[in-house]
Amino acid sequence: MPEWWTYGLSDFLMFSPRVYHRLLAATNAALWPAQIGTILLGLAAAVLTAVPRRGRERVLWPVLGLLWMVVAWAFLWERYAVINWGALYAVPAFVLQGVLLIGAGLFGAVRLPTSRDRTTTTGAVLLVAIVLGWPLLAPLSGRPIETAEVFGLFPDPTALATIVLLACGRGGLRWILMIIPVAWALIAAATLFTLGSWIWTVVIVAGGAAVALALTRPTTPSPRRS
Amino acid sequence: MHTRRSLLTGAMATAGAAALPWRSARGQPAPVPITKTIPSSGEAVPAVGLGTWITFNVGTDAALRDECAAVVAAFFAAGGRLIDSSPMYGSSQPTVGYALERLGAPETLFSAEKVWTSNPRNGPPQIAQSLSYWGVPRFDLVQVHNLLSWEAHLDTLAAMKAAKSIRYVGITTSEGRRQRDIEAVMASRPIDFVQVTYNPADREVESRILPLARERGIAVIVNRPFREGELTQKLARRPLPDWAAEIGATTWAQLVLKFIVSHPAVTCAIPATTRVDHVRENLAAASGAMPDEAFRRRIADAVGRA
Numbered sequence: 235m236p237e238w239w240t241y242g243l244s245d246f247l248m249f250s251p252r253v254y255h256r257l258l259a260a261t262n263a264a265l266w267p268a269q270i271g272t273i274l275l276g277l278a279a280a281v282l283t284a285v286p287r288r289g290r291e292r293v294l295w296p297v298l299g300l301l302w303m304v305v306a307w308a309f310l311w312e313r314y315a316v317i318n319w320g321a322l323y324a325v326p327a328f329v330l331q332g333v334l335l336i337g338a339g340l341f342g343a344v345r346l347p348t349s350r351d352r353t354t355t356t357g358a359v360l361l362v363a364i365v366l367g368w369p370l371l372a373p374l375s376g377r378p379i380e381t382a383e384v385f386g387l388f389p390d391p392t393a394l395a396t397i398v399l400l401a402c403g404r405g406g407l408r409w410i411l412m413i414i415p416v417a418w419a420l421i422a423a424a425t426l427f428t429l430g431s432w433i434w435t436v437v438i439v440a441g442g443a444a445v446a447l448a449l450t451r452p453t454t455p456s457p458r459r460s
Numbered sequence: 461m462h463t464r465r466s467l468l469t470g471a472m473a474t475a476g477a478a479a480l481p482w483r484s485a486r487g488q489p490a491p492v493p494i495t496k497t498i499p500s501s502g503e504a505v506p507a508v509g510l511g512t513w514i515t516f517n518v519g520t521d522a523a524l525r526d527e528c529a530a531v532v533a534a535f536f537a538a539g540g541r542l543i544d545s546s547p548m549y550g551s552s553q554p555t556v557g558y559a560l561e562r563l564g565a566p567e568t569l570f571s572a573e574k575v576w577t578s579n580p581r582n583g584p585p586q587i588a589q590s591l592s593y594w595g596v597p598r599f600d601l602v603q604v605h606n607l608l609s610w611e612a613h614l615d616t617l618a619a620m621k622a623a624k625s626i627r628y629v630g631i632t633t634s635e636g637r638r639q640r641d642i643e644a645v646m647a648s649r650p651i652d653f654v655q656v657t658y659n660p661a662d663r664e665v666e667s668r669i670l671p672l673a674r675e676r677g678i679a680v681i682v683n684r685p686f687r688e689g690e691l692t693q694k695l696a697r698r699p700l701p702d703w704a705a706e707i708g709a710t711t712w713a714q715l716v717l718k719f720i721v722s723h724p725a726v727t728c729a730i731p732a733t734t735r736v737d738h739v740r741e742n743l744a745a746a747s748g749a750m751p752d753e754a755f756r757r758r759i760a761d762a763v764g765r766a
Contacts, residue, residue, distance in 0.1 A: 247514075249514060249519075313519070317518070
């Protein structure tokens, strides 16, 4: 019987911060200039959230789903799993999340509100903050900008942005779609905590704010219809 | 009052240590590390080895792989032999293999690996995969990592030893986990090695496991001698005591290593590092004067206050 209970959090942190940051830099170098494209996609998602347009869900969720698959392949499978075998277990979860988001978009399972309300406005602001602000955490924590983690290519900002977008949606399925992103946010926070990085607090605050947004969203349509 | 005369000097040293000594900046040959005897065979191994947890998990980063290769080269040049790794350590095994290949497969290598899988049937293929990563024909020692599925794995390893595809069998634990289980295995199974955590701040094994190892003729490998660097970082805030010079220790790390390897039951400590100067410093700690029991208590008291 596996004696997993004998292991602590630090037992699974099998790489040093230096190695991890060099991995981030190598990933960015290999994928450049995809970062510009995914940041633009993130900003477009914020606009689609704040500005109601018919049929936007058919674009928003599938594109987001494809980005989860990009993260699964380009970062988790190709690079992160080399220094952290635990990432291999995350790959199918990320692919599943991608498939679910694509399906949710194509079948209209998670609708965005037909009018702008407090939730979508706050969500759009939070989304812009994650998409533009997350890469800046690298220099803010004393690392070169080359180690920046960008929405759509790296798991942490992608998971947090997804929680925000789902918080703006309607329908019970969005809660199911939040399971994997929230689980990853918790894993990311634990990893960053063990690495000695204060950014774990930002993950918790951003993820907590997104979940709170989902829990407090108005149930009645806003009178300010567009 | 301790004097050099009261210390154990070259008593544990043998001529069996690996050669190829590096030369210091002053052109002096590096000191030869003392060796300790593996009770089950009488084979001697240098008292300081090389761990690979975290430090050698550098993925495919070419610059970092070269850094690790330089550490391994310096390790062998300073008389080191035993390198320890595990399938649990990410890319550490391929990094060891890369370093060994660059050195042309050093003949003095003492390879210490582990089997770490909950399914006993996966043990042999995992060991075969580890051999492929190292690029060696066989391992000297294979240990059951953290006692995971230890009963079945020990049966497998015993069969491999009988078939001469490995030379020694062992078990490991760390950070004081499952000490009663370790004792039970040591008392009931014919193992050659046990690997535990031991340093002046983590001394639980002194009460039962180390005496049992002596009684049963089991060699002891010591992991986490510096608590993954946490201990030496804490100690660095305080000046090294003047009396450290009495046993030739020039750093806290050397004082800690001398404490560990001077225990009669300890065979080899396996500090991990990414730095060539540190690996040389570690090997140098296994040479020259060693602390006697009273001096060891003094070290434990000093480090325990850290």
